[in-house]
Amino acid sequence: MAVRVLAAELAAGLVMLAATFAAGAAGAPTPAQPAAPDAALEPGGAPADIAQAISDPDEYAWRLFTYVNTQAEPGAAGVAAPGRSIRDYEPDKPVVWETWALISGDGATQVGSEVLRPDGADPGPWASLPRSPEPPKVLSVRLAAPTQPKMMEVRVNEPAFETIRALGLYNIAGLRRVYAEAQSARQADFIRFPDQAKALKAVWKDLGTDPAPAVLARYHWRRIGGHVYGLSGLHIATRDLTTWFWADFEQVDDPLPPTEPSVDSTTRGPNASDRGGVDGERRELSGAKWAYYRLRGTQTGFFDQRGQPTRLANAVMEQGFEHSSCVTCHARATIRATAKGIVTLSANPAHGDDAQGRPPAIADRLNSDLGQPNPALFGKDGLTFLQTDFVWSMAVRVPREALKASPAK
Secondary structure (H helix, E strand, O other): OOOOOOHHHHHHHHHHHHHHHHHHHHHHHOOOOOOOOOOOOOOOOOOOHHHHHHHHHHHHHHHHHHOOOOOOOOOOOOEOOOOOOOOOOOOOOOOHHHHOOOOOHHHHOOOOEEEEEEEOOOOOOOOOOOOOOOOOOOEEOOOEOOOOOOEEEEEHHHHHHHHHHOOOOOOOOHHHHHHHHHHHHOOOOOOOOOOOEEEEEEEEEEEEOOOOHHHHHHOEEEEOOOEEEEEEEEEEEEEOOOOEEEEEEOOOOOOOOOOOOOOOOOOOOOOOOOOOOOOOEHHOOOHHHHHHHEEEEEEEOOOOOOOOOEEEOOOOOOOOOOOEEHHHHHHHOOOEEEOOOEEEEOOOOOOOOOOOOOOOOOOOOOOHOOOOOOHHHHOOOOOEEEOOOOOOHHHOOOOOOEEOOOOOO
């Protein structure tokens, strides 16, 4: 009998306890859900941005694309026009990234650069960048192919711009001083950009003097001189991660290299979360000019989860070595001060594609263009060749004393 009573009391207690928990759960406030990102704010540097760059890199890439390609506020640098979405645009008007500071210039002269000026002068504060009236666009040749037409521009946002100014990285004297200070401090990471920093490279296609409306509808386009240029490729790098976050976009009409398909978990395949009418098309961009731009892929480190070297390249920007790696190449962005000037490790890959655009025959694990670079490249304590935090421009565009050098022995 005592056992039955004890069991009954225990059962009743459990029922009451369950009821108490249920009542408490019903009356408790619902846990707050993470707020949706504010489309009017530039992504980058916040803990949520860094987390998304790691856990959902393709979605983060599209967040970046959507912001930087929103039409810019007239007369300002790096400000999105209030109240506009990426679908709300006027023809032949700059988008946000086109009002960032121009770090490239006209070929080897650097004429037109707002950051690395030909005379090596301080570029001045961000607020002094001329944006009213709108400055003319300046396109440069690809430094690796100086005989090709002018088709590229490289820009940096305000945090990257102000870092270059603060460290004095805009002329040879500044590079020499920083190199000496890094040696004195024995600090291989002496040059470091803030997490909010971004660099962007764009490549344009000459569409002729009077392209048909059907052609213009497929491009973000600008008139330069007597010709119309369409945005062909866009390469976005952000300092959200230690080795930077890399995202590459291409206009859909550009041919892709064999065996190197675009990778985008948000738009590829019938069950992709944000797939538009066709593979690669982003749903919210359907019907707009931006629907014709595809995410080629993202890169968050040297290796994937299985230890294979990652690859990312733009078929136009990296023509001839499309099977390469942004992060590996940019890890070699370095300076070394010598009596002759500033020298740098080579940016060009050692193994180009073959005549049919196929990847090098050499195995990936032996290919120095992929994966983590050999620490010996940077010399003793990583200080012989000082990394410029994955940004090439200071090494190769600061007034043309930069020379190619062999890897450190």
